[in-house]
Amino acid sequence: MRIRTEAIERHTLSVTVDNEAGILARIAGMFTARGYNIESLTVADVTEDESVSRITIVTSGSSHVLEQIIAQLDRLVPVHKVLDLTAHGPHVERELALVKVAGAGEHRIEALRLADVYRARVVDATTGSFVFEVTGGSDKIDTFVGLMREVGLVEVARTGIVAITRGRDPA
């Protein structure tokens, strides 16, 4: 027998939740229990009194699965709101990466040149290494990390995507 598959889309969801103990486990567990994908997930409190957190989830699935994911998130008791930013329209997505590169001579110079092109900042340096901080969309960071591989990449730390709608009003 064969297991059937459907066309996959990638969506960024912005979920505002009550900042209570276990909320992340509740959301992550819902994804695993129902067999949904999480490509990236970020969370931090976003209100002055630290009572509400924004969770940004990048997920993928068929349009039918994405509709279910949103409905399943929405019915969790501590969830205030679920917004599908990809479906909503204009929004900004950013990710931050810290990229450690070690090397000497031409490789070291090339790493600095590339960092300049990608507007990565040097946040740590030794005579044999740099740590770059680079911000942007995931594609840009993927490309930058790929280039650094050729000039002495040691390791990478990435935040995962955060996103917000464009324009004046809250979503």
Place this chain on the structure above:
Amino acid sequence: MTRERSGADILVEALTDLGVEVIFGYPGGAVLPIYDALFKQKRIRHVLVRHEQGAAHAAEGYARATGKPGVVLVTSGPGATNAVTGITDALMDSIPIVVLTGQVPTTLIGTDAFQEADTIGITRHVTKHNYLVRDPAKLGDVIHEAFYIATAGRPGPVVVDIPKDVQVASAPYRKPGVIEHKTYRPRLKADAAEIEAIVDMLAAAERPILYTGGGIINAGPGASQLLRELARISGAPVTSTLMGLGALPASSPQWLGMLGMHGTYEANMAMHGCDLMLCLGARFDDRVTGRLDAFSPGSRKIHVDIDRSSINKNVRVDLAVVGDVGLVLEDMVRVWKARQHPKPDLAAWWKRIEGWRAKKSLAFPASKQEIMPQQAIRALWRATHALNPIITTEVGQHQMWAAQHFGFEAPNKWLTSGGLGTMGYGLPAAIGAQVGNPNALVIDIAGEASIQMNIQELGTATQYRLPVKLFILNNEYMGMVRQWQDLTYGGRYSESYSESLPDFVKLAEAYGWTGLRIEKPAELEDGIARMLETDGPVLVDCRVAKLANCFPMIPSGAAHTEMLLDQAEVSGEMGDEAKALV
């Protein structure tokens, strides 16, 4: 200033304020302060079960039969883990229960203390919501919120985990006002435009069908009344899921019987052939739809559900309406009447349905030597239906035969484990139903295998003098497993024979019950009469045909039109596609 009192006293006070009359529970180290607080008061009754799973099912039975939330109290660790099956059962069938679990003191959480389990972690995905209360000052509000969550919107189980030091520490308590929950506010009323659209579609349909589910029962008895009214004014045929039986009386000429895997031929064929399907409080479960790509291909579908995530989950619908099915029915009936719609002419549709009905899909072979299980259920119905009994079941063939052959006339009279399919549900559920309805006739229709999963609850019925009747269809097999082995695995009965059965009559007597045995068809009616005239709890060991299978049946993954009507159509082996389905 509000007087301070212990967490345990706050809990009891809050439960009293919430109108809780009974708790199903089992004591242990981490709930001793709560048990002491219960000892010192007289307003809340405690029913001591024999196993925590029984407590959860009893609370479910109480909730389903009374419409009020059921309450469970168990200790930490094994107390909580034993309750997990019952909690999951309540989640799958949308039954409102609040489960209070003891926990080790906050200072010991995370240290692998004696009888510590991560109850919140374990129950997170089998509850509608759960809470760990670390501050006694918040306990009262959490308890009130827990009842709100359990009962509002789509009902379900809520766990409140209370560490022992929180039960002992003092704090003030004040009864909160009406709960305005900051995030959980389910939509109850549908838009006027949505109601108009449903009425338009129903009035225009040539071959409509009302497909109803447990949501109608959850929406309260008024919703069942409104369904009857809608059926009357629209003339549409009505079928229902396992969970929705009783919403429309089985004696109604518009009743087609249950649909789905073991539903009637007419119900499934009407679902397949309809041009408009109005789904009211059901969820297009795989047991209902059969093979999805062949499910009712020519119909427009409307789905009314209080839970948005149920809509478009398995079957895409043309009109999705989120709302309380009782309120939607009320609006629909009002709009229909305001428009003065004449009753649609569905004569041609009914003629086709009568043709399907003429197949008599629930017919079963007669036997003079053996009691046919279907015959036993029908005899039980004849002897008891005038008494408006509450029927519970375990899970398996007996459950399906009960659903097929016992006609339900009213809601809240049929208590069964539908979604999770929990063997061992019926006896504790019957106990809970009897506690909530002391004067009702409560019968658990059981199988000899299922009943052994919570047989210890016989003692609970004895202790509280609950006159529960337990009617075991004993065929010496895990019958549904054996049936699938007949259908799919060439009759290789791997581990499905109920070996080493106890003498159920002696077992009943050992627990202080009356035990009866019925062995021959000629004894059936007298045996049932004796069960009914005997005071107190009675167990009946009804020996039935050992190899009878439950028909009609849509095999897993087959279409509604591919029903098997009797044993002769059963082939011996199925392909891997079928074997991989549940």
